[in-house]
Amino acid sequence: MTTGEDHRMIDLTSALDADVVVAGAGSAGVAAAVAAAESGARTVLVEASGHVGGTLAWQLLEHSAGFHDVRGNQVVGGVGQRIVDRLRQYGGTPGHIADDVGYTATRTPVNHAELAMAEATLLADAGVQVLLNCPVVAAVTDGRRVRGLDIETPDGRRHVTAPVFVDASGDAVLATLAGATVHDDVPHRQPASLLLKLGGVDFAALLAYAADHPDDLRPGNAVGSPDDECVNLWGFGRLLDAGHRQGLLELRRTELHLAGWPRRGEAVLNVTRVPWPGAGLDGGAAYLRLSKQVLEVVRWFRQLVPGGREAYLSAVADRLGVRESRRVVGLATLTRDDVVSGRRHPDSVATGAFPIDIHDASTPGLEHADTIASSYDIPFGCLVPRDLDNALVAGRCVSSTHEGNGSVRITGTCFATGEAAGVAAALVADGATTVAALDVPRLQDLLRRRGVLGARDGVTLQAAAPPRRPAASSA
Ligand SMILES: Cc1cc2nc3c(=O)[nH]c(=O)nc-3n(C[C@H](O)[C@H](O)[C@H](O)COP(=O)(O)OP(=O)(O)OC[C@H]3O[C@@H](n4cnc5c(N)ncnc54)[C@H](O)[C@@H]3O)c2cc1C
The missing domain is CATH 3.50.50.60 (FAD/NAD(P)-binding domain)
Structure with missing residues (x-):
């Protein structure tokens, strides 16, 4: 101040x-x-x-x-x-x-x-x-x-x-x-993460694995089809465990979230994490640790996940993911x-x-x-x-x-x-x-x-734009 x-x-x-x-x-x-x-x-x-x-x-x-x-x-x-x-x-x-x-x-x-x-x-x-x-x-x-x-x-x-x-x-x-x-x-803050986006995912093979292994997904998780616009998969604990045991993944995780766009061959993975003390200057160190996790996850995906052989890292978050x-x-x-x-x-x-x-x-x-x-x-x-x-x-x-x-x-x-x-x-x-x-x-x-307030009990909120007003100016 x-x-x-x-x-x-x-x-x-x-x-x-x-x-x-x-x-x-x-x-x-x-x-x-x-x-x-x-x-x-x-x-x-x-x-x-x-x-x-x-x-x-x-x-x-x-x-x-x-x-x-x-x-x-x-x-x-x-x-x-x-x-x-x-x-x-x-x-x-x-x-x-x-x-x-x-x-x-x-x-x-x-x-x-x-x-x-x-x-x-x-x-x-x-x-x-x-x-x-x-x-x-x-x-x-x-x-x-x-x-x-x-x-x-x-x-x-x-x-x-x-x-x-x-x-x-x-x-x-x-x-x-x-x-x-x-x-x-x-007592402790939520961990920080870096999300990553894969391209080149073969969803036919990935979803076939998911359909054949319901015990490797969360209960109730619908698998979807390669023709769907979006799919949402939680699990893959067995494949993560195999990756950990084979030395591909240093971080031990029992579940990940994969949000996929099958027709685009794209999947966002939420799986990396580090403890986050919450101080701004620690962000760089956390980012460096997470970057290694990102590379390991991509390698694991290519080697062990069905449909992952041709996958590549198409994007990675441009900032530390602070919850x-x-x-x-x-x-x-x-x-x-x-x-x-x-x-x-x-x-x-x-x-x-x-x-x-x-x-x-x-x-x-x-x-x-x-x-x-x-x-x-x-x-x-x-x-x-x-x-x-x-x-x-x-x-x-x-x-x-x-x-x-x-x-x-x-x-x-x-x-x-x-x-x-x-x-x-x-x-x-x-x-x-x-x-x-x-x-x-x-x-x-x-x-x-x-339309911000007032929509409970099944009422649909209105979303109409109010009239346009003049822009701010510099003085
Ligand atoms: C890994 C992860 C996964 C998540 N998953 C989900 C999910 O699936 N769905 C969901 O709905 N939510 C999810 N969340 C929660 C959600 O993303 C965040 O809580 C939410 O986006 C916060 O919004 P915000 O507008 O408060 O802050 P932010 O979206 O973080 O925006 C803050 C902005 O302020 C800017 N800023 C910071 N410091 C300064 C400064 N000094 N001067 C000017 N600008 C500054 C930043 O650059 C940033 O653009 C997730 C969060 C994380 C980290």
Whole structure:
């Protein structure tokens, strides 16, 4: 954190001014920026990497999840649904399809590159000013208020000011730099991973193996056919064990997740992992360890997995896959009990429905997931840092316990908390003195109209785009 005093030492000759500044262009940040801009705010979206799309796109995630609860009620609409609709028009997703292993009723496979492009078009349509390769490196504060952010740009350091800020950086970078307290209740964080994408997979042979070895898949896992657009396989413990015994795989795993696009010969594998202490500087060391695991998995796939002989590494995540890091202490905190009891809140601004999905680096299994019977509400207070007056948090860094985070971190839910934060930020920019003083019923009304709230019990959420507003400008 820098104070107003020492900030004078930084060259701020070309400051940017906006109504709303969003940090981080992942699922939450894209939804927040689109929503803020569509609500009339001049919006700047600041992203450290060279892409929009965040972890969902550039960790090559197999699918976005959390749009429906386990019974099939849609709980996430709004910007998230509009992204799925847009991507579907271009063939980058089949839309919401049945989740045969039953985390919730549906999963939503996405092609990672097409997803990023679809999100970029939505940002352009909304008139968001997007700054890429511009990490937030410092916050200028005045007591509980954030006055501005310093960002590193390819042209040097610049300053961005606004009356309100949204932290959608996943790691709570903005809020932490501004002095917000983070939860310190974690005995160990979830492990980090690098997902990899294979090309050249012979799905006829792979799926024949899966069909002939149901005991090597999770119970209930439908195998699918080589003509399917997408398949979803959990298991291969026997082949992994053989790879470990033969010295091909150093890491011992008893299960992997393979998300396949059979007609394209492509498969995304989620199997690598290292313990993750959660500190930014450890990322490079974790990446190096994971890179070796990636190469070993590719070699194992070619040598031991039916249909894998011609497979090649077509893509690897461009960033460390962090499931959990800093979570900001908010006016409310989402807990395990909130999630499993399906708790309702009068000041709800988003709805979650994904199980508590916690991976453990110390065991060779894939995960521990507590299924939940219904959806649950995410109160506005989870998005409001306790220590800051004019900032919101969205996505996986919202105020939550380790276990609450195991559910709220899922991308469908991140779209929803992002959109709620974006609309709230536009309202604050329009006149509220502090985020905490916001008229929550008014916010909820706007979120209902945008299809973010109000879709339980089988109601389909609306996903209509609000009218276009002017773009943010540089001053
Ligand atoms: C290995 C793995 C597998 C997963 N599998 C699934 C799955 O199958 N389905 C699912 O729905 N979810 C899955 N998740 C969870 C989900 O991907 C994340 O929780 C979710 O994407 C987080 O979204 P977000 O918008 O909060 O953050 P992110 O998508 O991580 O976006 C944060 C953005 O902020 C940027 N940023 C960071 N620091 C700064 C800074 N200083 N300045 C500016 N920008 C910054 C980052 O570059 C990034 O683009 C998985 C996660 C991991 C790691």
